[in-house]
Amino acid sequence: MSDQRSNRSFSAIAWTRFLLLLARAxxxxxxxxxxxxxxxxxxxxxxxxxxxxxxxxxxxxxxxxxxxxxxxxxxxxxxxxxxxxxxxxxxxxxxxxxxxxxxxxxxxxxxxxxxxxxxxxxxxxxxxxxxxxxxxxxxxxxxxxxxxxxxxxxxxxxxxxxxxxxxxxxxxxxxxxxxxxxxxxxxxxxxxxxxxxxxxxxxxxSERQLADEYRQRDRGRDQRDQEMEAIWSSAMKACGAVRDKQWIIGVLQPERSPLHRRPIQRSQARTVLDWCDRNQVGLSELGGDSPVSAIYVNQHRELHRGLRMFYRATPANSNVCGRVEVHADGTIVMAVHRSEGGFRERMVSLDGDVAICDIEQLGLDLAVALSATRAVFGIAGDYTLRVGVEPGTQIFRRSEQMLKGGFMPWDEADRVPNFRTVTGTIGTDTPTMAAADILELIRDVVHQTGQDLSFSTATALPRLAESPEVTSAAND
Incomplete structure (x- = not known):
């Protein structure tokens, strides 16, 4: 009897030790x-x-x-x-x-x-x-x-x-x-x-290791370039960018994806877009023009699932159209289009015309989204930003300063024969650096039209560097 008690006591002690070791491990x-x-x-x-x-x-x-x-x-x-x-x-x-x-x-x-x-x-x-x-x-x-x-x-x-x-x-x-x-x-x-x-x-x-690292760097850049082209092409098709229906498109892509890329969660995309809704800055709010904002026209719209992404989009027959995509790797796509009804009726709308103020607003929208995507997806490092008009156009409309939301009459001398898509690197060491790099790229895009950035845009972008931190509640 005593042997049985001793055995049970030994088993209990051994079991307790095992559980303690397991807990510590x-x-x-x-x-x-x-x-x-x-x-x-x-x-x-x-x-x-x-x-x-x-x-x-x-x-x-x-x-x-x-x-x-x-x-x-x-x-x-x-x-x-x-x-x-x-x-x-x-x-x-x-x-x-x-x-x-x-x-x-x-x-x-x-x-x-x-x-x-x-x-x-x-x-x-x-x-x-x-x-x-x-x-x-x-x-x-x-x-x-x-x-x-x-x-x-x-x-x-x-x-x-x-x-x-x-x-x-x-x-x-x-x-x-x-x-x-x-x-x-x-x-x-x-x-x-x-x-x-x-x-x-x-x-x-060693020399061989260095050679391998440089080859890997080049392969990584080639892969990101291919991914950028695929996302750009997909956005064009999704927007319906065809002749005489020009869209201003911006793609903000991290140069290095998160180490462990996971399927994007609806909560992640919603966190990014809701934060953009709360912190979006419009040129009209700063006393400037009345541009089309991809963030604003899609506020509170339904969130749809796509291929490794979620998106919001306006109906295709709207006077002003917008599309926002949040991808699993942290890439953001924003696009806007202003149909003939999106220009003031008293101004003559031309086939394929694009409002310059819409390009500037796209830069503000992308700057707002940058902070949110970095926080939610845990991205450290620089981004690549591409901004352009698809399909291409030569007609860019200047805002009428005396008439809110109006545009200057078209002058054939303002035609832009060689407008090009612009791509650049956005440094993210500090929010100020990121805002300055986005500002410079948007300035390059606008300069092609013969105009300079509006005072409202030039002052708004640096202010976005002071935006509050994003709560990454969607890191799930």
């Missing part, structure tokens, strides 16, 4: 996945997933360094501008470039390390203390000036706990479409080398 796996998630879906410095609690849990569980996670004890740049500080700048740039060349991930400063099972693991927070704007600016300058090409989408995030005065700095490095990123090795300013992470260790690429 689950917690550890959860923490590791949380850190990996920063690499896969990081999108803004306000993301609340990176917390002091998460860092403390990583220390308690002795989470090891890996190819996508690096622990650092000290602040990366210290001291005056001496040879020692220059060496630290080069070391900092090397760490950033290596992470970008290996798929991206966070480098966390302010975490002491120890060795466990011959691996470097997080042990405790040592805190980086208070950080000034000057110190942050130095980090960005070192990364931008010492890495070739610079890593687009790099984020420096200070995470602190006022209650315990603990703070860490996370340099969140995106997976880069521009790799390989090169640096000058120490003591060899005339050399370039490409660092990469082999697990937790940093090494330099």
């Amino acid at each position: 689950w917690v550890r796996r959860h923490i590791v996945r949380a850190w990996c998630g920063l690499r896969c879906t990081w999108h803004s410095a306000s993301d609340d997933r990176l917390t002091i609690d998460l860092v403390q849990q990583a220390c308690a569980e002795h989470i090891p360094e890996s190819a996508s996670l690096d622990w650092k004890r000290d602040w990366p740049l210290t001291g005056a501008m001496t040879e020692q500080k220059q060496a630290k700048q080069q070391e900092f740039a090397k760490d950033i470039a290596a992470m970008a060349n290996t798929g991206g991930g966070p480098i966390v400063y302010g975490v002491d390390e120890t060795r466990v099972d011959d691996r470097s693991v997080a042990e405790r927070i040592v805190s980086v203390g208070e950080v000034t704007e000057t110190q942050m600016r130095e980090l960005y300058q070192a990364a931008n000036n010492l890495i070739y090409p610079a890593v687009a989408g790099l984020k420096m995030v200070l995470v602190s706990d006022p209650g315990s005065a603990q703070s860490v700095l996370a340099a969140v490095v995106p997976d880069s479409a521009s790799r390989p990123h090169l640096i000058h090795p120490k003591g060899r300013p005339d050399w370039f080398m490409a660092p990469w992470r082999n697990g937790p260790d940093t090494m330099f690429m």
